Amino acid sequence: MSTDRDVNRIVRSWMDEGVTALPDHLLDAVLDQIPATPQRRPSWLARRSSSMNTYLKFGLAATAVVAALVIGLQLIGSPNVVAPPTATPTPSAAAPSAADITLPLPSVTGSQLAAGTSYFLPDFPVGVAFTVADRWRACSESPVEQLLCYYPSGDFAGQLGFLIVTNVAVDPCSPGEVFPDPPVGPSVDDLVTAISSLEGFEVTTPVDTSVDGFSGKLLTVSASTDSGCDALAPWATEDRVIGGVLPGHTDVLRILDVDGDRIVITSPDPIYPYAAEFDAVLATVQLEP
Amino acid sequence: MDTDLVIQAQRGDEQAFASLAVAAGDRLHAVAHRILRDIDLAEDATQQALLSIWRDLPQLRDPARFEAWSYRLLVRACYAEARRNRSWHPGLRLVDTDTPMADSSASVADRDQLERGFRRLSIDHRAVVVLHHYLDFTLDEVADALGVPVGTVRSRLHYAMRGLRAALDADARPAPREVAK
Numbered sequence: 001m002s003t004d005r006d007v008n009r010i011v012r013s014w015m016d017e018g019v020t021a022l023p024d025h026l027l028d029a030v031l032d033q034i035p036a037t038p039q040r041r042p043s044w045l046a047r048r049s050s051s052m053n054t055y056l057k058f059g060l061a062a063t064a065v066v067a068a069l070v071i072g073l074q075l076i077g078s079p080n081v082v083a084p085p086t087a088t089p090t091p092s093a094a095a096p097s098a099a100d101i102t103l104p105l106p107s108v109t110g111s112q113l114a115a116g117t118s119y120f121l122p123d124f125p126v127g128v129a130f131t132v133a134d135r136w137r138a139c140s141e142s143p144v145e146q147l148l149c150y151y152p153s154g155d156f157a158g159q160l161g162f163l164i165v166t167n168v169a170v171d172p173c174s175p176g177e178v179f180p181d182p183p184v185g186p187s188v189d190d191l192v193t194a195i196s197s198l199e200g201f202e203v204t205t206p207v208d209t210s211v212d213g214f215s216g217k218l219l220t221v222s223a224s225t226d227s228g229c230d231a232l233a234p235w236a237t238e239d240r241v242i243g244g245v246l247p248g249h250t251d252v253l254r255i256l257d258v259d260g261d262r263i264v265i266t267s268p269d270p271i272y273p274y275a276a277e278f279d280a281v282l283a284t285v286q287l288e289p
Numbered sequence: 290m291d292t293d294l295v296i297q298a299q300r301g302d303e304q305a306f307a308s309l310a311v312a313a314g315d316r317l318h319a320v321a322h323r324i325l326r327d328i329d330l331a332e333d334a335t336q337q338a339l340l341s342i343w344r345d346l347p348q349l350r351d352p353a354r355f356e357a358w359s360y361r362l363l364v365r366a367c368y369a370e371a372r373r374n375r376s377w378h379p380g381l382r383l384v385d386t387d388t389p390m391a392d393s394s395a396s397v398a399d400r401d402q403l404e405r406g407f408r409r410l411s412i413d414h415r416a417v418v419v420l421h422h423y424l425d426f427t428l429d430e431v432a433d434a435l436g437v438p439v440g441t442v443r444s445r446l447h448y449a450m451r452g453l454r455a456a457l458d459a460d461a462r463p464a465p466r467e468v469a470k
Contacts, residue, residue, distance in 0.1 A: 007454045008422065014403050015423040019322045019331070022314035026332050030310060030339045034303050037340055039347050123369040142345070143369060182438040237436075 111138045113148075118284070121146045121162060126258045127288030128162055132281055145242040148281065152274060160278055161266035163242060165235045168194045172201075172234040172244060188255045188262060192217050195253070198234050200224050201245070209254055211265065212287045216256035220269070223249055235264070259289035295352035298343070306343050313356070314339065316424075317363050323419045324367045326408060331367075338366035357434040364416045364435060371412055399457060406456025414449040417442055 113119060115134040120127070123143035132148065139149040144164035150157050167183040168191075184194040196203045202222040209218035223245040233244025243266070245251050250269040255262065265285075267278045291312075297305035317338055322331035341362045349358055407415065413435075420426045420434060421442075428446070432439040 007450060007457060010399050010457065011403065011418065011450070011453060012422050014400055015323060015419065017400075018319065019328065020315060020319045022318040022335065023332065026318070026336055027310060027314055030336055030343075031303075031307050033340060034306060034343055037344055039299075039301055039344055123372075125368070125372070143365065182440070 113137060124162060124263075125164060126261045126263050127286075128263075129286040129288070130281055131284040133277065136281070142242070144237055150274060150277060152277070157274055158268045158272060158278070159266075160281055161243065161264070163235060163264040163266065164237065164262070165191060165242070165264045167236045168198060168234045169236050169241060172198060186262060188216050188257050191255050191262065191264070192219065195219070195221065195234070201234070206255075209256075211254060211256055211282070211285055214256050214258045214287050216254060218252065218254050220250050220252050221245055256287070258287050261289065263287075292352040292355070295346070295349070295355045299346045299349065299352065306346070309342075309355075310339050313342075313359055317359065320360065320419055320423065321363055321367055323423055324364070324412060324415045325371060326404065330370050334363065334366040334370040337370065338363040341366060354433075357430070360420065360434040361436055364412065367416070368412045402456045403453060406453045409456075410449050410452060414445050414452075417445040418449045418453075421446060 113132045113136045115132060115136075118129055118131045119138075120129050121140075124146055125144075128146070130148075135151050137149045137151060138147075139159065140146040146162040148160040150159065165184075167180060170180055180194075184190050192206050195201075196206075196219075198221075200223060202224065204220045206217035206219040209216055233241045235241065235243045252267045252270065254265040254267075256265065265282070267282065268275065272278070291308075294305045294309050294312075298309055314335070318331060318335040321334045321338070322328060325331045325334060338359070342359055345362070349355065407418070410418070416435060417431055420431045421428065426434065428439050428442050431446075432442045435442065
């Protein structure tokens with residue numbers, strides 16, 4: 001029987017064996033790629049602001065349509081008005097049997113995705129394959145913050161997120177400064193509990209949900225408008241914030257246990273104008289532990 | 290590590306980053322090789338880690354923490370590399386023939402058993418063993434580098450060392466060596 005001291009000595013000796021120098025060709029390869037590799041500035045806030053502007057545009061547009069209809073009705077005086085066209089839900093594409101293409105990473109600039117093609121998220125701890133319809137782009141920030149952005153009319157109109165959330169910010173109004181220590185536990189319930197106790201948010205009672213046969217909890221998170229913050233950013237990894245919710249907005253969170261790996265899928269409010277398009281993509285999601 | 294270099298690289302200075310890469314490359318690659326136990330996977334992971342370091346540097350809030358932070362990105366890259374390489378099966382390749390064997394107190398039999406036991410560990414467990422026993426990090430430093438509580442580090446190290454001790458104590462005859470490359 002080996003003693004602890006024996007094992008430590010043998011392991012340390014064994015660890016001393018092996019390569020100790022980075023090959024020159026490898027260093028050259030890295031340095032060659034640097035000029036073409038953009039650095040990532042903390043950009044989620046700007047993107048969320050873009051999201052807010054788009055929501056405002058939706059609101060203004062909807063108000064204008066209603067006003068026009070009311071005025072039209074009054075002028076014409078006829079009750080036989082044809083209802084305005086509503087957004088037709090995109091038919092759910094057939095679930096992919098295997099992913100065709102691995103998304104680029106990073107893809108902050110928004111690589112256009114081909115409609116009807118199945119894609120695979122790169123470097124995500126859980127295998128995620130999905131199929132998109134038209135007007136979706138990849139806009140992932142990092143392996144733990146994989147995003148699909150929707151541009152129905154050329155403008156950004158929301159995102160579907162696949163996140164690895166390992167912590168939450170103590171103060172979502174001033175994110176990135178303090179994280180709980182110890183961080184949030186590893187289970188679905190641990191994260192649900194942490195999110196439910198966040199200040200500045202209204203969180204619905206979690207309900208059971210599943211995606212591709214993997215179970216978890218679904219809850220909606222609404223950011224208060226009373227906080228005085230430009231944005232409330234609670235989702236974090238060990239050392240940085242990876243997203244949040246604008247005041248007055250709501251996100252749907254699906255927190256899933258994929259054979260021991262916890263993932264979070266975020267999507268816009270169910271009353272969001274393009275909710276059907278998001279649901280269509282979600283319906284194609286396949287998860288592989 | 291020169292924090293001025295880190296700050297310059299954070300601002301997009303490619304020459305400063307090149308200096309950082311030269312200074313940090315050897316130790317990152319050595320750690321990657323010891324975690325993954327495969328020279329090709331280690332090279333890919335190191336390359337990916339260095340690119341991630343460049344890409345994410347502006348998000349590092351405290352430049353003085355560059356070294357610990359760089360190990361965290363390296364371990365993530367090792368994890369991703371092990372996952373991406375679907376044909377990578379821990380435990381199948383017992384010995385890297387391109388690994389120089391130093392004169393050490395670990396016998397050939399010990400090395401084989403350790404190799405076998407180590408490959409059964411997850412990347413998370415391997416990282417703790419390598420940072421603690423190869424880099425001589427304290428448990429607090431390992432926790433800081435990996436971004437996990439020190440209790441988690443202690444637990445992972447205990448589990449990993451128990452597995453390695455069991456491998457060393459195994460009575461089974463050593464399996465035939467398989468050549469890595």
